[in-house]
């Protein structure tokens with residue numbers, strides 16, 4: 001038998017029934033729920049009078065619509081309050097563990113799962129959220145699902161999935177100072193487009209990935225969906241095990257040893273074949289920033305806003321022109337001459353402690369440019385606490401950035417943190433679609449270091465020029 005990829009191993013070990021047409025019924029080990037994508041799932045469960053088959057394999061946590069200001073008061077926005085209350089009621093009614101807004105474990109699902117050790121190598125993990133690919137950083141088979149799938153998982157612990165093709169993304173070379181996972185992800189999507197991963201499960205490999213922290217691997221896997229891939233993975237290794245050991249949901253003592261022995265088998269065999277392979281050399285990358293309304297619109301910070309007249313075809317010409325119109329940009333403008341109004345540091349892409357440390361190093365001893373409104377929103381309450389222990393909150397507030405409670409916040413503008421029409425934001429999130437951060441808001445995606453540098457300069461900035 002030919003060797004198998006990591007994806008094939010994870011797939012094979014969860015098949016309950018193979019339908020023989022490329023699809024199979026898969027067992028789902030773990031499932032995360034948030035307040036926005038699940039109300040309908042519970043309506044379905046109730047209407048079918050179905051129970052939750054294995055309540056302990058789920059965790060429900062509010063994150064998308066929650067306020068990032070004072071948590072001691074009730075949620076002011078009636079819709080957000082209703083969503084959070086519904087999640088709590090649904091969780092309680094069906095016996096699912098619920099993490100309340102005031103709980104020390106609260107945060108964005110994709111930050112909380114790994115922190116608790118709920119996300120583990122070798123498991124299947126579903127969540128009604130497209131950025132579930134994040135959890136693949138642990139060598140888990142993790143994918144976003146719809147509301148009806150979520151009801152199916154709750155009731156049966158299984159889901160029908162179409163087997164994906166496999167795509168190897170090899171990262172090679174040595175990156176310059178301040179260049180990291182977010183830059184690699186944006187560069188990859190900038191080069192290959194938002195569709196190159198469609199229908200594929202990505203496995204990130206190569207020396208750059210092996211040297212990455214778990215936080216960086218999560219950033220990379222998180223962005224897979226922006227390349228069209230529902231799944232992004234990294235094979236587990238010593239970095240993964242060190243991260244997980246001792247976490248609340250991770251196996252203990254002899255179970256840990258048995259798990260470790262199994263996890264070590266979760267690598268792509270030397271003679272396995274990927275359906276597609278690409279190599280990205282990170283050596284000469286500049287910090288990446290987007291100029292348009294697709295993550296594909298990524299360029300080095302030393303570039304200029306593209307000119308529609310240089311486009312390869314009519315379709316692209318029109319797309320660039322309409323992006324420039326929406327973004328309020330003129331062709332040929334140096335990206336570093338683009339003035340910003342807001343800065344958002346946070347999200348499930350870049351809201352981890354490592355991201356905040358990186359941003360803090362840039363702003364330490366400096367001041368946010370006048371007229372710029374900058375917020376730092378930790379990805380979880382645990383990240384917030386850790387940052388406070390390290391004094392990062394003071395570094396941020398001394399520099400003039402606001403220090404907030406954990407949640408999705410301005411990544412998706414489902415709470416009060418949003419852009420006013422035509423406001424321009426340097427953002428560490430993952431999507432720059434029209435209206436994503438507020439109606440008519442203009443988003444420029446970048447790394448935490450670049451967003452921090454932009455906050456200081458007041459323009460899209462090259463972090464290499466202001467920090468050492």
Ligand SMILES: CC(C)[C@H](C(=O)O)[C@@H](O)C(=O)O
Pocket residue numbers: 036037064128129130131144412
């Ligand atoms: C609201 C939620 C379902 C959505 C998603 O699926 O990803 C959100 O998290 C996002 O990032 O756009």
Ligand code: SF4
Pocket residue numbers: 064108110129131347348349407408411412429430
């Ligand atoms: S932080 Fe943004 S991308 Fe991540 S789950 Fe929340 S809304 Fe989605």
